[in-house]
Amino acid sequence: MRRFLLGRTLSTAVTLVGLATAVFFLMKLLPGDQATMAAGRNASPEQIALFRERLGLDEPLPVQYLSYLGRLLHGDFGQSAVTLQPVVTDLRNLMPSTVELVVVATVLSIAGAVLLALVTATRAQGRADTALRVAAVAAGGIPVFWLAFLLQWLVGTELRWLPVAGQLSTDTVVPVRTGFVTADALLAGDPAAFGDALLHLVLPAIVLALPAAAGLFRTLRASMLSALESDYVAVARAKGVSMRGVVTGHVLRNAAIPSVSLAGLQIGWTFAGVVLVESVFGRQGIGSYLTTAVTQKDTQAVFGAVLLIGAITVLVNFAVDCAQLGLDPRVRRAQLAAA
C-alpha cells in the first residue's frame, strides 16, 4: 500500500515537472521578445532591459530552464502586464471565487447524475430512461459558453428567476475574510447575503455541471445496469435481500468504481470550463482572468493560470487514484502487485 502511494506520488511529481517544462517551451515559442511582453506594453527600454536580466534571458537555455523551475518553486509565476501585479497574487485573490463555483457545479453534477441513474437504472428502457439518455447525448454536445448565454437570457432576463451576473447583488456587501463569498457571508452572520451569493452561483454552476452530469449519468447508468445483471445480485436476491437493499448494498458501490475516475477527470474539465463561463456571467475568477489575459496578450498571466489549472487537475487525479484504492479491493491487489 505504501509502495503504491509512493509510486503514484512520484509519477504525479514527474507529471507536474513535465507540465512546467511544456509551459517553458511554449513560452520559448512565443513570437517576439519575452522581456518586452513581460514588462508590459508601455515599458521603457530600461525596464525591458531590467526584465531581460531578471528573467535571465541572456543565459543559455538549460540555465534559463533551471532558474525558471526555481522561480516556480518559489511561487514566482511572473508579473501580469495588465494588473501589473505578480500573477500569483492575482491567482490567489481570484482562486476562492472559482473554487466556490467549481465545487457547487461538481456537487450539482454528481448529485444530479446519481439521482437520475438511480431512478432510471431499475426501470431501464422505459420512457423516462430513453428521454434522459437522448438528453444526455445532446447535453454532451452543447457549447458551454452558448448555453451560458442562453440560460442567462431565458432564466435571467426573460423569466427573471435568478440573477444573471456577478457574485453578489450590487446592494449587498460582505466583508472579505476567506475570499469565499459564501463562507464570508456566513462568518459575517449575514444569511441574506449567503442566500444572495448562492443564487448568483446557481446559473453558472448549472451551465458547468450539465455536460459533466451528462457524461457521469451515462457511465453510472451503464455500470449500474451491468452490476444489476451480475450474478452476485441474483445471489443477493436469493438470500432474501430487497430490491432497495440490492441497489444500496451491492450495486451502488460497484457502479461507483468507474464513475469515480470519470468524476475526477471532470473536476479538471470543469476548472477548464470556467474559462468559458465566468466572463459570460460577469464573475471575477481564474476563468475570466484567463479570458482577459488571452485577449490582452498577457502571456505571463495566461501561462500562470494554465499551470495552476493543470496542477489542480493532476492533483485531483492523484486524489482520485487514492480513493479508487479504497473503493476497489481488486485494484488494491493489482496495484500492489505492480508496484
Next chain:
Amino acid sequence: MSALLEIRDLTVDAGDVRLVDGMNLTLRRGEFLALVGESGSGKSVTARAITRLDRRTRLAGSIRMDGAELLTMPESELRAYRGARIGMVFQDPLSSFNPVQPIGRQIAEPLLIRGVGRAAARKKAEEMLGEMGITRPGERLTAYPHELSGGMRQRAAIAMALIAEPELLIADEPTTALDVRMQAKVLKLIREAATARHLAVLFITHDLGIVAGNADRVCVMYSGRPVEENDVRTLFRAPVHPYTRDLLAAVPRLGRGVGSLTAIPGVAATPANRPAGCAYHPRCAVAVQRCATQVPAFEARAACHLVEVPAR
C-alpha cells in the same frame, strides 16, 4: 415423509418461448433429489422459478412449499422464504460474490437483513466456514472473493446458503465450474450438511455420473419436460425412458471399456424449436409414429409411449 416442495404443472415462458412445459416434482423433507438434463432442458429455469428469481419469465402452475403457494405470493412475503427457508448455491462461485465486499459480510447477509446482530452473525459465519472445512475461518471473513481459490469460494457460497438454516437447498450446478477433485469434495460437503440438518436438496446437474452415489432420487428432464423419475438405484439399474438409457450409455463406468460408450445422435432440442409430440423422438432409436404427434403423458415413472404402464 411429508412433501416439503410440490411443483405441479409448472410452465415457464420467456417472451414467446416456453422454457419449461408442464413440470411436476415432489421433494420430501431430508430428501436429496438430483434434477438431471442437458443445457436448455429447463432444469435451472425450474429451480430458479421456485424462488421466482427470474424477473422476466412468466410462471404458471403451482409451486407449494409446506402447503403455501409460492407462485402467487407477494414479493415481500416471498423474501421471507429466500435465504431463510430456501438456500441457493450457483454455478460460478467467483461471480456469485460481490467483488468489493469482504466475504464474511456476504455470508452473514441472510442473517443481517433479518435483524441478527453483527457479532452474532459474524460468529455464525465463522462457524459455517469452519463446518465447510475452511481452515482459520475467522481470518477468512475479511478476505475478498478474489483472494480465495475456486474451491474455497464455492464452500463459502454453501456456507452462505446454509447460514440461515433453510429447510431446502437448491444447488444449481454447484460443481460444474470446479476441477474433478474439488467436485467430489464439494459434493460430499453438501451431502454431509444435508444429512446433519435433515435438509432437502434439489441438486441440478448435467452429469449423471456424479449423481449415482449421492442422490436419493433422480428426475431426468428433456426439453422443458420431465421424462423419467425414480429412486437412484432403480433408475440406474433399469432405466425405462429411451433418453435415460441413452444418457446412461454415454456415462463412462468402471469395468466397462471406453468402446462401450455411445454418443446420442442428433442435437438436443432447444426450447425455441421443440419437436412436436415427444420432444425426444427425432433422436430416439425406438420411436414409433405416435411419438411424433402425441405428447406422452407422465405416468408412474416415465413419460414415454412405449413404456408399459403397470396396472395398479
Next chain:
Amino acid sequence: MTALTSPITRLTRFTRRPARRPWLDHLVLAVIGLLVLAAIFGPLLAPHDPYRSDPSLRLLGPSSQFWLGTDEEGRDVLSRLLVGARPTLLSALVVVLVSTALGLLVASVAALGGRWADEILMRTCDILLSLPGLMLALAVATALGSGLTGAIIALVVAMFPATARLARGTILRTLTTGYVEAAKVMGTSRVTLMLRHVLPNSLDEVLINATLQIGGVTLILSGLSFIGVGAQPPSAEWGAMASTAARYVTVNWPAAILPGLLITISVVAFGLLGDMLQVRRDPTLRKGLR
C-alpha cells in the same frame, strides 16, 4: 469464465435487449450528409454575401428577404450559417486527420523504437493528457498567436496524445497476432511489417476514434473562438458567430440560437456516427444510445 457466467443471469436481466434503431442510424447519416453538403456547396447556396455589412440592416428579425434575419453588422444570418459550415467542419476535420496521423506515427515509433523511445514518448503523452484539452489548446494557441491556424495546431497538439496511446495499444496487440508473427519469421523488415501488416489492421479502431473526436474538437474550437484565439472576425465560423450573436439574443434570437444549435447538432451527429461504426465493428457493444 464468461461462458459459465451467462446461464446464471441470462434471465435475470432487468433490461430488454436494446432495440435496434435503424431510424436513428438513418437520421444520423442524413444529418451528416446535410452538413457535408453545406460545407461543400454552402457558399453557392448562400442567398446573400455573408461578409457584406450594412449598418442600416442591423439586427433585423426574420423576413422574406432575410429568412433568419440579420446580425449586429447587418449581414444575412442564413448566408453566414451556410458559409460557416466549411470553416467549422473543415477545421475540425483537419485537426482530427492531422492529429490521427501524428498519433499513429508516434505510436509506431513507440511500439517499434525500443524501450526508451516508448517510455519517453508515452510519458510525454501522459503529461499532455494530464491537462484538460481546452487548457492545453489555449496555452499552445496563445504561444502561436491567435487565428484559426494557431487554434488548429493547438488542437492537434491537444488531441494527438490520446490517439497515440490508443494506437500504441492496438499496434502492440496486432504485433502479437499469428500473421504478424509469421511475417516476422519470414524476415520482413520492421518498417515493411509496420506499413504492410500492422497499421492496416490497427486502422479501423483508430478511425472510429477519430470519428468520435470530431465532436470534441468542434466544441473546443468553438470555445477557442469564443475566448478569441480561434477564428477571427469577420469569419462565419459557427463558434465565433455563436459567441458574438449570443450577446444580441434579446433582439434577434434566431441569429443567436442557430449557430450554437448547429454546433450541438454536428457534435451529437458525429458522436453517434462514431458509435454506429463502433457497433458495426463489434456488435456486442450495442447499448442503444450508448
